[in-house]
Amino acid sequence: MDGNGRWAERRGLSRLEGHRRGADSVRTITRAARALGIKRLTLYAFSEQNWGRPVLEVNGLMHLLKDYLLNEREEILTNGIRLEAIGRLERLPDMVRETLDELRAASSHNTDMVLCLALSYGAREEMTYAVQRIAERVRRGDLNPDQIDEHVLASELDTVDADLIIRTSGEQRLSNFLLWQSAYAEFYFTDALWPDFGKAELQEALAVYARRNRRFGLVA
Ligand code: IPE
Ligand code: MG
Numbered sequence: 001m002d003g004n005g006r007w008a009e010r011r012g013l014s015r016l017e018g019h020r021r022g023a024d025s026v027r028t029i030t031r032a033a034r035a036l037g038i039k040r041l042t043l044y045a046f047s048e049q050n051w052g053r054p055v056l057e058v059n060g061l062m063h064l065l066k067d068y069l070l071n072e073r074e075e076i077l078t079n080g081i082r083l084e085a086i087g088r089l090e091r092l093p094d095m096v097r098e099t100l101d102e103l104r105a106a107s108s109h110n111t112d113m114v115l116c117l118a119l120s121y122g123a124r125e126e127m128t129y130a131v132q133r134i135a136e137r138v139r140r141g142d143l144n145p146d147q148i149d150e151h152v153l154a155s156e157l158d159t160v161d162a163d164l165i166i167r168t169s170g171e172q173r174l175s176n177f178l179l180w181q182s183a184y185a186e187f188y189f190t191d192a193l194w195p196d197f198g199k200a201e202l203q204e205a206l207a208v209y210a211r212r213n214r215r216f217g218l219v220a
Contacts, residue, residue: 001022001025001026001043001044001045001168001194001197002167002168002169002171002193002194003018003168003169003170003192003193003194003195003196004018004019004021004022004193004194004195005018005019006018006169006193007021007022007193007194007195007196008021015057016057016060016061016064018195019057019060019061019064020064021195022194022195023064023067023068024195025194025195025196025197025198026043026045026068027072028198028199029041029197029198029199029202030072030081030115031199032198032199032202032203033113033202034079034081034112034113036202036203036206038113039113039114040113040114040116040160041113041114041115041116042086042116042117042118042159042162042178043115043116043117043118044118044121044175044177045065045117045118045119046061046065046087046118046119046120046121047118047120047121047122047175047176047177048087048088048120048121048122048125048176049122049175049176051091051120062092062093062095062096065096065119066095066096066099069096069099069100069103070099073103073106076103076107076110076115077106077107077110079112079113080110080111080112080113081107081110081112081113081114081115082107082108082109082110082111082113082114082115083100083103083104083107083115083116083117084104084114084115084116084117084159085100085104085116085117085118085119086116086117086118086119086121086126086158086159087118087119087120087121087122087126087158088120088121088122088125089119089120091120092119092120100117100119116159118177121158121176121177122176123174123176123177123178123179123180124176124179125176126157126158126180127153127157127179127180129156130153130156130157131153131156133156134148134152134153134156153180154180157180157181159178159181160181161181161182161183161184161185162178162181162182162185163185163186163209164185164186164187164188164205164206164209165177165178165182165185165186165187165188166188166189166190166202166205167187167188167189167190168190168191168192168193168194168197169191169192169193169194170189170190170191171189172189184214184216186209186212186214188205188208188209190204190205
């Protein structure tokens with residue numbers, strides 16, 4: 001979800017105002033995805049690297065996140081959405097983590113759609129911690145090194161393979177998002193800034209995705 005800052009700067013607004021409008025897009029896109037029958041939507045909301053932004057912006061984003069979780073609680077629960085989160089959640093301020101944990105627990109039995117927030121997330125970090133846990137299993141004698149295959153590694157990661165990865169704002173890179181899980185993902189890049197990315201833009205991305213020929217290394 002990229003381009004909140006540029007959206008605001010072009011209008012002479014504060015970056016935080018851009019993030020507020022970005023949160024509106026999150027609501028719109030979550031509703032649209034559910035209506036379109038998408039089963040899992042993962043949103044890269046805050047990266048491990050984003051902690052390095054100015055402290056005022058980081059604090060603003062954390063408050064926005066907490067407000068989002070409180071405001072969306074009812075809609076998430078009544079629409080059968082299960083809220084999940086990936087990343088180093090222990091780095092989040094208590095007020096965010098408590099709100100997040102409460103909604104994750106309250107929505108844990110919902111099955112219509114998973115809304116997964118990547119928070120304090122980095123794919124290299126995710127893979128590094130997965131390797132640490134595997135090494136620990138080996139040290140305990142629960143696993144032999146020659147038993148480590150891609151299924152073992154995948155099972156230690158925080159989330160599953162992605163089918164489609166959308167990046168807004170004209171940037172064409174992954175920026176430490178789902179490096180392992182994107183091995184066979186389709187990529188869709190759009191110049192639209194995240195606050196301008198609405199239902200029509202999502203439908204266009206899905207229409208492009210539907211025309212792709214996915215072969216997974218095999219012949220057609
Ligand atoms: C993405 O918008 C939102 C977050 C990283 C939280 P940016 O803040 O990266 O917006 P630009 O890239 O400055 O336009
Ligand atoms: Mg950006």
